[in-house]
Each structure stands twice: as structure tokens, then as C-alpha cells.
Amino acid sequence: MPPATPDLISPRSVRVAAARRLAKRNFRGKDRLFLAEGPQAVREAAAHRADGRPTLVELFTTTDAAERYADIIGEAHDAGARVHLAAEEVIAEISTTVTPQGLVGVCRFLDTPFEDVLAARPKLVAVLAHVRDPGNAGTVLRCADAAGADAVVLTDASVDLYNPKAVRASVGSLFHLPVAVGVPVERAVGGLKEAGVRILAADGAGDHDLDDELDHGTMGGPTAWVFGNEAWGLPEETRALADAVVRVPIHGKAESLNLATAAAVCLYASARAQRAAGGCRSVTPG
Numbered sequence: 001m002p003p004a005t006p007d008l009i010s011p012r013s014v015r016v017a018a019a020r021r022l023a024k025r026n027f028r029g030k031d032r033l034f035l036a037e038g039p040q041a042v043r044e045a046a047a048h049r050a051d052g053r054p055t056l057v058e059l060f061t062t063t064d065a066a067e068r069y070a071d072i073i074g075e076a077h078d079a080g081a082r083v084h085l086a087a088e089e090v091i092a093e094i095s096t097t098v099t100p101q102g103l104v105g106v107c108r109f110l111d112t113p114f115e116d117v118l119a120a121r122p123k124l125v126a127v128l129a130h131v132r133d134p135g136n137a138g139t140v141l142r143c144a145d146a147a148g149a150d151a152v153v154l155t156d157a158s159v160d161l162y163n164p165k166a167v168r169a170s171v172g173s174l175f176h177l178p179v180a181v182g183v184p185v186e187r188a189v190g191g192l193k194e195a196g197v198r199i200l201a202a203d204g205a206g207d208h209d210l211d212d213e214l215d216h217g218t219m220g221g222p223t224a225w226v227f228g229n230e231a232w233g234l235p236e237e238t239r240a241l242a243d244a245v246v247r248v249p250i251h252g253k254a255e256s257l258n259l260a261t262a263a264a265v266c267l268y269a270s271a272r273a274q275r276a277a278g279g280c281r282s283v284t285p286g
Contacts, residue, residue: 011093034162058106065102122150138169145173147267201242219273
């Protein structure tokens, strides 16, 4: 069979313009739509449902990508998404990456009301307070997903969850666990405390050492880790809200850990403690 011909060839078309504007936060908020690029993100979006509705509503793909990822195209069709076979110039216009992978999806917002997070009685939560870098936000979300966290909360002082860099950095984890957004930090901490969750603020200048917390057996219960800005950490007023301010010990000569690395260490420490005998999670089968 001859190769398929793109049906969307003009970067100035109405459909392309509508998708392209989602690179800007104000338009994302107005339309309640965001972009997901690349095969991993689009695959996860096609499989995701929120409130009974498919998350993926539209997909732009080059002919090469349509052939290479035929299974993803099929999943998008099954989800009811409108699939456009687009010229490479169109994908380049929509994409926010230097080297587009040929697949750009338009997705519905999927954040979860904070009250629903609390109602689920979470055992492990990552709270992003004052996190401004979208790459960090997405990577911490990915770490939380990998560690088996029940939810992620972004405060109103943090970056937009649907920033294209944050979506890419999550590598599909955005579609895996509940994420609440725009929650004032006082409300986030207060609500989690009322739900019986211990609040630990991660800070390099913390009074408590993570190793000591693990040795003393204090990490097995429901826990929320609060992470701050990589450059200046957590404000004193946010630190004061926590039950304890915990530092990750530096055993070598490194000056510090970056935010995502510290988050991974903290979340995995809690996950391990919770899965141990006496923790609030069952032991993982071998």
C-alpha cells in the first residue's frame, strides 16, 4: 500500500492553533486541556479515564509515527480521540520539544479534588510546596509514583502541573496516581494531619536525621513529605507546620542533593518502613 498522506498540512490551521496555544498556562486553564508528547505519555493518556471520560481527546501524529506506534494509534481510536495525520511542520508547530517524537496528544485536566485525596485515607503523600521548576515537579511526581505513593499535592505556590516540561518529566506518571493542585500549604498540611498523616518537611538544615528516623522506627505510619524550592528550601512558616523537619544525611563530600534525588530518598525510606513488619502497609510478596 502507498504511504498515507497527511490530512493536516498547514501549521496555521484552526486545529493546530487551538492545540499550540495550550503551551501557555492561561489558555490551559481556560480550556482545561493540556499537551502530552511522545509515545509513553500518549499511551498512558489513551488508557486513562477520569470521571468516566477518556482523558485523551485529540491526537496529532506524523505518518512515520503512525506506522511506528500503530498500537498507540489504535488505543487512541478506542478511547474516542480525534486522530489527525499531520505533516511534520504541523507537529513542530505544536510540539514544545526541540526534537519532536511525532505524537502530540491533547488531554483533559485530570487533577483530583484535595478532599478526595483525604477521603481515600492516604498512607504516603508527596506535597510540593513552593516548587517552581516544572522539571523538578514532574520528576518528583515520577518518584512518588515509583515509590508507591497514594497521591501528590501541589500547593498554590508551586508550578503548574500541566506545564509541558512537568508533563514530560513525569514520563507518564501523571496518569498513574491522584494529584491535587492549587491547595494552600496550610490547608494541605492541616487536612493531612486531620486525616492522621504525619507531616515531615524535607530540608537540608533539618533537626532530625533521616537515618535516625528509620533506626528509631518512626517512619512506619501514614506520612506526607513536604518538599520546597531547590534553591532556597522551605520557608520558616512552612517548616513550622510540620511534625518534624528531616534532613537527608550527606555521608560524602557533596554539598547537597538536588530536589528530585532528595525526594526519591525520602519517599523510598517511607515506603520501605511502611512495608516492613509493623508498618501500615502489608509486606510486599516476594
